[in-house]
Amino acid sequence: MSLDEHKKPSGNGNGVALSTQVAHRLRLNPSTDHKPDSYEDLQSDFSPLLFSSLERVIHLFLFGVGDQPLHGELYTMNAVNFFVPSFLKAINEKTDESFRSILVEPTPGVYVFEMFQPSFCEMLMSEVENFERWVHDTKFRIMRPNTMNKYGAVLDDFGLETILDKLMDEYIRPMSKVFFPEVGGLTLDSHHGFVVEYGVDRDVELGFHVDDSEVTLNVCLGKQFYGGELFFRGVRCDKHVNTETQPEEILDYVHVPGRAVLHRGRHRHGARATTSGHRCNLILWCRSSVFRELKKYQKDFSSWCGECRREKRERQRLSITATKLELLKRDGISAS
Numbered sequence: 001m002s003l004d005e006h007k008k009p010s011g012n013g014n015g016v017a018l019s020t021q022v023a024h025r026l027r028l029n030p031s032t033d034h035k036p037d038s039y040e041d042l043q044s045d046f047s048p049l050l051f052s053s054l055e056r057v058i059h060l061f062l063f064g065v066g067d068q069p070l071h072g073e074l075y076t077m078n079a080v081n082f083f084v085p086s087f088l089k090a091i092n093e094k095t096d097e098s099f100r101s102i103l104v105e106p107t108p109g110v111y112v113f114e115m116f117q118p119s120f121c122e123m124l125m126s127e128v129e130n131f132e133r134w135v136h137d138t139k140f141r142i143m144r145p146n147t148m149n150k151y152g153a154v155l156d157d158f159g160l161e162t163i164l165d166k167l168m169d170e171y172i173r174p175m176s177k178v179f180f181p182e183v184g185g186l187t188l189d190s191h192h193g194f195v196v197e198y199g200v201d202r203d204v205e206l207g208f209h210v211d212d213s214e215v216t217l218n219v220c221l222g223k224q225f226y227g228g229e230l231f232f233r234g235v236r237c238d239k240h241v242n243t244e245t246q247p248e249e250i251l252d253y254v255h256v257p258g259r260a261v262l263h264r265g266r267h268r269h270g271a272r273a274t275t276s277g278h279r280c281n282l283i284l285w286c287r288s289s290v291f292r293e294l295k296k297y298q299k300d301f302s303s304w305c306g307e308c309r310r311e312k313r314e315r316q317r318l319s320i321t322a323t324k325l326e327l328l329k330r331d332g333i334s335a336s
């Protein structure tokens, strides 16, 4: 199985931007009420109306257009309404033990826990639907979440940037500090947040890949579906990304609405076909610029790459065997 580096699309890459190829951000509250100048005092061969129209178009282009939110309450953090009590309690305590008490680790480095209230999941899904309906009706072309998903939406693009900042700063970083310190878990400082949608008339599956993130939060929002299992195949650095999977690295995980999976971006994974129904997941790729800078000067990633660790153990095993042989020779005992 060969593997893809899953990335956020750039303006003129796989992602779709405006037909002018400029990556465009949609704003939550559009400035549709912009009043252009009348240009009546302008000395020109062209009608002043032409300049007014031009100004209106430029304003629209620079400051964006967008729909009104369906659920205003989604745009400010209301932790009690968004999160389940067990998750909130663990976050308030912020200790290794409190986090461990609410999660399971089905394979090393994959953490699963209950996170969102059902009402929050429903609200977010209907907000995305509302946004997509508007995109469809206005024939506005939006940037898709990444280079591999054709369906879904970037949450920053319809005003959820502030809430995602908070989600990373106050909820994901404290957990990453405990579980992923060796990949910049303490210094996560930017994110890319999006919703992916699967079903027979959407994306069906997602190929084997690593994320363009240090830490990824993946929460199933709903709705009802069959299939869509997330499969994991071990953590790898750039050099070892296509190396074999060891049997103990295999995990197939079944998504449950409201439940979160937290893993390193370099944990190789993919999603099996959603064979019926409609699956919608919230994904937050969290990055650390400090980690990315430091990584440039490192060669050994055995603290998190499964293959670097295996190679290191093998080197140690060979060197112990060689030392033993040397000692035996010195004592005049021939090795059998």
Ligand SMILES: O=C(O)CCC(=O)C(=O)O
Residues within 6 Å of the ligand: 006, 196, 206, 211, 218, 230, 269, 270, 271, 281, 283
């Ligand atoms: O569909 C899923 O649950 C996985 C999504 C994913 O891995 C991604 O978008 O990076």
Ligand SMILES: [Fe+2]
Residues within 6 Å of the ligand: 006, 209, 210, 211, 216, 269
């Ligand atoms: Fe992914």
